[in-house]
Amino acid sequence: MAPRDATAAALDTAAAELELQGLRKRFGNVVAVEACDLAVARGEIVALLGPSGCGKSTLLNVIAGFEAPDAGTVRLRGKLLNDVPPHRRNIAMVFQHYAMFPHLTVAENIAYGLRARRLDGATIRARVAEMVALLQLAGLEDRYPAQLSGGQRQRVAVARALAVRPDMLLLDEAFSALDRNLREEMQLELSLLLRRLEVTTIMVTHDQREAFALADRIAVMEAGRIAQVDTPERVYHRPSNRHVLCFLGSTNALPASLSRDAGGVRVDIGAGVSFRPVPPLPASTETGAATVYLRAEDLSLARAPTAVHIADPAIVTLRRFLGAQERIVVALGERQLVVERAAERGRTRLEVAVGEAVFLDFDPARCHVATEPR
Amino acid sequence: MRARPYVPWLWLLPAGALLIPFFVLPLLAILRNSVYRDDPTRFLVPDLTLANYVKVLSDPYYLGVFADTIGIALVVAAAALVLAYPFALVIARAAARSRALLFWVVYLPLYVSVIMRVFGWLVITADSGLINQVLLGLHLTSRPLHILYEVEGMTLGILHRYLPFMILPLVNTLQKIDGAVLKASASLGAGSWLTWRRVILPLSLPGAVAGTQLVVAGVLSDYVLPLLMGATSFPMVAPTIYYEAATNAAWALSGAMASVLLAIVGLFLVGANLALRRFAPWASSL
Numbered sequence: 128m129a130p131r132d133a134t135a136a137a138l139d140t141a142a143a144e145l146e147l148q149g150l151r152k153r154f155g156n157v158v159a160v161e162a163c164d165l166a167v168a169r170g171e172i173v174a175l176l177g178p179s180g181c182g183k184s185t186l187l188n189v190i191a192g193f194e195a196p197d198a199g200t201v202r203l204r205g206k207l208l209n210d211v212p213p214h215r216r217n218i219a220m221v222f223q224h225y226a227m228f229p230h231l232t233v234a235e236n237i238a239y240g241l242r243a244r245r246l247d248g249a250t251i252r253a254r255v256a257e258m259v260a261l262l263q264l265a266g267l268e269d270r271y272p273a274q275l276s277g278g279q280r281q282r283v284a285v286a287r288a289l290a291v292r293p294d295m296l297l298l299d300e301a302f303s304a305l306d307r308n309l310r311e312e313m314q315l316e317l318s319l320l321l322r323r324l325e326v327t328t329i330m331v332t333h334d335q336r337e338a339f340a341l342a343d344r345i346a347v348m349e350a351g352r353i354a355q356v357d358t359p360e361r362v363y364h365r366p367s368n369r370h371v372l373c374f375l376g377s378t379n380a381l382p383a384s385l386s387r388d389a390g391g392v393r394v395d396i397g398a399g400v401s402f403r404p405v406p407p408l409p410a411s412t413e414t415g416a417a418t419v420y421l422r423a424e425d426l427s428l429a430r431a432p433t434a435v436h437i438a439d440p441a442i443v444t445l446r447r448f449l450g451a452q453e454r455i456v457v458a459l460g461e462r463q464l465v466v467e468r469a470a471e472r473g474r475t476r477l478e479v480a481v482g483e484a485v486f487l488d489f490d491p492a493r494c495h496v497a498t499e500p501r
Numbered sequence: 502m503r504a505r506p507y508v509p510w511l512w513l514l515p516a517g518a519l520l521i522p523f524f525v526l527p528l529l530a531i532l533r534n535s536v537y538r539d540d541p542t543r544f545l546v547p548d549l550t551l552a553n554y555v556k557v558l559s560d561p562y563y564l565g566v567f568a569d570t571i572g573i574a575l576v577v578a579a580a581a582l583v584l585a586y587p588f589a590l591v592i593a594r595a596a597a598r599s600r601a602l603l604f605w606v607v608y609l610p611l612y613v614s615v616i617m618r619v620f621g622w623l624v625i626t627a628d629s630g631l632i633n634q635v636l637l638g639l640h641l642t643s644r645p646l647h648i649l650y651e652v653e654g655m656t657l658g659i660l661h662r663y664l665p666f667m668i669l670p671l672v673n674t675l676q677k678i679d680g681a682v683l684k685a686s687a688s689l690g691a692g693s694w695l696t697w698r699r700v701i702l703p704l705s706l707p708g709a710v711a712g713t714q715l716v717v718a719g720v721l722s723d724y725v726l727p728l729l730m731g732a733t734s735f736p737m738v739a740p741t742i743y744y745e746a747a748t749n750a751a752w753a754l755s756g757a758m759a760s761v762l763l764a765i766v767g768l769f770l771v772g773a774n775l776a777l778r779r780f781a782p783w784a785s786s787l
Contacts, residue, residue, distance in 0.1 A: 193684055213687040220688040226681035230703045230783045239699070240689030271783045291689060 143202075144169040144327045145190070145295060150199035152185050159185040161351040163199070170325035172318075173356075174338035177348035178374065183331045186348070187297055190329065192216050203294055214243070219288035223300040225280045227272035233283050234259070234268040240291035258286035261320070278309045285317065289326065296321070298330035302337055314340040335375055339363075347371045369420060369497055377423040379464050382500065385414045394419060394496055398460040399438030405492040416500040423467035425493040428455070428477050433488040440484035457485060534756030545752050553757035563741075563758065570738040571765070573652075574720040577660050578713045581667040584660075585712065589668050590701075593675035607665045619658060619729045626654045655731040662726060663719050667712035674708030675701070707784045710777045718766050738762050 143166035150163040160182045167173050175183040188194040190201055192213035201208040208216055219240070228236050237258050241251045259265055262282040272280055281301065288296055302310045318341045321328055332338050338345050339359045346356040347370075355367040366372035373380065383396045385408070392408040395401040396419055432438070441464070445456035453470040456463055464487070468476070479485055535553055538546045557563045592603045610618055625631045626648040633645040648654040678701060686696040727737035736744075738758065746755035777784060 191684075191688055193687075212692070213684075214690050214692050216688075217690070218688065220685065222681045222685060224679075224681065226679060226685035228682060228685070228700060230700075230706075230781060239686070239691070242699075243686075243690040243692075243695055273783065287685075287689065297688075 143167060144171070144204060145329070146200075146202040147186075147190070148200045148202075150186065150189060150201070151197045152182075152189055152194060153197055158182075158351045160189065160196070163351075163353050165346060165353060165356065167327060167329065169327055170322075172321060172328040172330065172341055172343050174342035174345045175329065175331045175348055176335060176338040176345050176374075177333065179333055181348040182351040183333075183348050184299060185351075187220075187299055187329065187331045190295075191218055191220050191297055217291070217293050218295045218297060219291055219293035220297040220299060221281075221284045221288050221301045224304055225272075225284040227275075227280055227283060229272050232269050232271055233264060233275070236272070236283055237286045237290050239287060244291065254290050258290045261289070262286040277305055278313065281305065281313060285320075289324070294327070296326045296328045298328065298332075300331055300333070302332075303334070310337075311340070317341065347374060349374075366495070369418075369495070372420050372495055377465055377467065379419075379421045379423065379426070381419045381421065381462060381464070383417045383419045383496070385412060385417045385496075385498065387414050394494070396459070397462075398441070399432075400436045400459065400487055402435040402491040402494070404494065404496050405490075408496065408498075412498055418497045418500060420495040420497065421464075421489060421493065423454070423465040425489050426464065426466040427468065427488045428457070428466060428479055428485040429488050430477055431486060433486050435489060435491065436487045440486050443479050443481050443483045443485060446479065446481055455479065457487070459487065531756045531759050534752050535760045537753045537756075539751045539753045544750065553753050554761070556754065557757045557761055566736050566738055566741050567761070567765070569735060570721055573656060573659065573737065574717045577656060577663060577720050578667070578716045580660055581664050581716050582709060582713065584664060585667040585671050586705075586709075589671035589675055589705075589708075592668070592672045593678075607668050610661065611665055615662065615725050616729070618662065619726065622654070622658050622661070622730060623649060626657070649730065651732050652735045655727060655735070658726045658730040659720055659723060662723070663716040666715040666719060667709075670708040670711040670715070671705060672708075674705045674711075678704050703781065706781050707777060710773050714770050714773050717769055721766055721769075722762060 145165070145167040147163055147165040150160055151158075152160040163182075163186055165173070175186060177183050185194060189196050192208065192211065196209065203216070203218070228239060231239065234255050237255045238251050241254055246254070255268075259268060262285060264279070264282055264286060267275065267279060267283075272283070275283065281304075284301070302313060305313060314337060321341075328341075330338070330341060342359065344356055345359055345362050347354045347362055347366075349368075349370045355362055355371050357365070362371060363375050366375065369380075372378055381396050383394050386393050386395060387410075390403060391410060392412050392414070393401055393403055394417065429436075439460070441457040441459040443455060444458050444463070445454075447454045448470060449467075451470060452467050455466040455468070457466060458464075477485070534545060536549050536551065538548045538550055538552065540546045588603075588607075592600055592607075595603060623630065627633070628645040628647065628649070630649070632648065633642075636642045637645065648657070682700060682704075683696060686700050691699065722739050723737070724739035724743065727740050731737060731740070739762075742755045742758045742762070745751040745758065
């Protein structure tokens, strides 16, 4: 495993806009959130990323005030929020299915939070007009939510949340109800908008593409805990544990064995694939069973034996076209390996067909070796 | 597959076989009677006349009966709304098991014959009944209060009979309110009172209107409770229609009263729907 670089993206917590410390929330015996610490800077966009049931939505609900934590503190601009009810936190939320008020028009939906704040009519009208312009909702002001498309509803939900000038914005799976093209369009647009307005944002998603598309930093969650918080590049290339590694991208996890020779520790995946880890494993490493993690895009194919693959070629068993990429499954002895590469035909690329024998190639520096069996 | 469009109409046949001879035809007969003339010696005389309607709509006695009945219906509907809202909110928010129990409480009176329920009220409201025994025992009153066979007792009985018809549609609309909408309201800065007034109340309006329609239509044409619990000094429409027809043999006059009652109920139902469309235009597009 790559060592976790804690200093690189760590924040000076004194300057943090939102600070979570030691948060814990259980439902009966089920641990939803455990020992969660997080500091978010002003204007920063942080994604809580993880599979369903990892506690990310509970954490968001604790920040919003819909769930009271069993332990730990939530601070916003230094102020303790634990005992502040949701409607006094000035934290606005965009919900998964937008939670429009069905009995209010678009303009009334946007004005809702402004009316709750008892702003005067002229201010409300000006703010609604500003939001309508900002989210390109002109002409839809008098429609009811039932008369809007999914994309339009999401714009209204964002406009409604931003209209109150919240100290913080929470996005709860806010794009999952949109189809893919619209989703990517909205992600781009919202990403630009939130950066322009410098809105501090926490978003919850199970979709790593979404997290990468919007977030400045990603907090990968696992079983109620935050496993790693870092920039998208770092969590992807320098994952702190194999959960993070396996959750991001498509990763091959291969049983391997470690042995020692004159040059140091060697990793053997079997069927003629072996390599010396980069950086080298310490000489004190115990030999025996281990696991090698290797991302699908870090594997390439060759017609002839390579530096890491000298004997017994692998056999291509499946080839799938994915648009910009193609996915090739090869059988190496008993094991199935997934290889992903650009689908466009390049000069250096080996053309393969199902049933063909190929040799694997990869950069040992791209491998993550765990010294325990899988 | 060519015959397919006709199939749904055929499905109406069993119900139609029952409703057409035993409901639609008698109703048409009542409408026909209402334009005939009552004759002391010849029963119904087929002269086409609007005299019965003129009498019903101008005679202070009949106008009073209609006005009093409408008044009772409105009072009962208003009281039912006030009682039903908190109850329906509790049901809508209750966990599955307690919700089933609460539903049972609502349904239970409907499983019991209305006669049995009235007997229950007799035991409670009679001069020697439970309420008066308690009041006398606590020396809060020296003579028993007359509740039974008075307007008050009758109204109480009617309210009890129709309360479930207000609760059930209300629960239905309250349950349909998305929990995320209530969270959204809070996250936008609205406290629980504001959320109630600006989200829950308007979103439950269709249920309140449906419940009011059921209660008002039911009370306007209720016969049993006025008969068993009412006061002779406070006649309601349905027993009066029966009295005119059965005792006075005034089939034409009672036919006109029945038609006017039917028109009032119909106008109220249509009016309530129009009001809902006017004040909750979003409800039809949901």
